[in-house]
Amino acid sequence: MEFSSKLLERAVNEMSQLPGIGKRTALRLVLHMLKQPKEQIMSLSNALQSMRNDIKFCKSCYNISDVDLCEICSNPNRDETIICVVEDVRDVMAIENTSSFKGLYHVLGGKISPMDGIGPHDLNIQSLVDKVKAGIVNELIFALSSTMEGDTTNFYIFKQIQDYKINVSTIARGISVGDELEYADEITLGRSIVNRIPFEATLKL
Amino acid sequence: MEFSSKLLERAVNEMSQLPGIGKRTALRLVLHMLKQPKEQIMSLSNALQSMRNDIKFCKSCYNISDVDLCEICSNPNRDETIICVVEDVRDVMAIENTSSFKGLYHVLGGKISPMDGIGPHDLNIQSLVDKVKAGIVNELIFALSSTMEGDTTNFYIFKQIQDYKINVSTIARGISVGDELEYADEITLGRSIVNRIPFEATLKL
Incomplete structure (x- = not known):
């Protein structure tokens, strides 16, 4: 040009x-x-x-913030015993939009990806393990994207914390609300059947 | 958000x-x-x-430039008797890339578009008419896009200068080089037949 x-x-x-x-x-x-x-x-x-x-990053959860401790971490009404592990700030925003989560977040800043030269030490993993060691956390929810890198990252974190008695969960994978079954991919449809939930539980939503 | x-x-x-x-x-x-x-x-x-x-706009052709008179207008090897009328700077770049034009340009800065509130006086039309009046120009080539706004602009300029004895042309519309006839739209194909050119002329290209 x-x-x-x-x-x-x-x-x-x-x-x-x-x-x-x-x-x-x-x-x-x-x-x-x-x-x-x-x-x-x-x-x-x-x-x-x-x-x-x-711009600052929250010293506790590494979310983007204008102050040292972000609004979510400093909110006394949030449940500090549940931590949702996400990849980046956009995921925090997406989950906050649902109003379905009242715990805290931990922003990793990416996924483990050897192809891109991103190892565990490039991410905010140690500070998450330290939180678990400190004994306040009851549950970790993995909310990374379900790619090979996301699964690797989940597994790496899981190995670091498996000796501590906390619940570890991942967000549910399944058919989107409103989607037609016939157009769903097999893996998602398969998982939604394996991980089926009691019908009564849906009545409370 | x-x-x-x-x-x-x-x-x-x-x-x-x-x-x-x-x-x-x-x-x-x-x-x-x-x-x-x-x-x-x-x-x-x-x-x-x-x-x-x-950034400056060339005082003669209104092309974007770092100096008062752009490189094209100040180049003594270019033919100042032929002016190609274009909509904006990108069109100048596109035509320059072809190396097929050795005249000068005149950048209108848009098309007449009453829907968007753009009238003739918002464009660099008067200065173009003045160039024609000054008597140096032999030919104007309209290279605006072939939309209603482009056609309106061409016609408006044509009315202003029709009393001066100069050639006025528009760029050829036709089938793109390498395109299949069966996929061409009817209007373009129709025009390419009506405006057919002597075969011998193509041998020189």
């Missing part, structure tokens, strides 16, 4: 570093920005800078 | 102002930025700021 301006070229190159944004999309976005008021671009770039520079 | 951090929320809101970027994509991009070195985010936001603040 030949650019008529170095400034334009630099902006496009920087934008196209973002995941899922190629050169063409970057050019479209940058040309859009050129048509916007200057204040809006200042506001965008300031928001990005101050986010990158000033 | 509930955010655990105001800084994160602000960054996501700013990013999701960009066209084609929703809240989820913005969150994904912003979380990616959080994992990048601070220098990279500084570099991105500086590139956007300096682009927005310092």
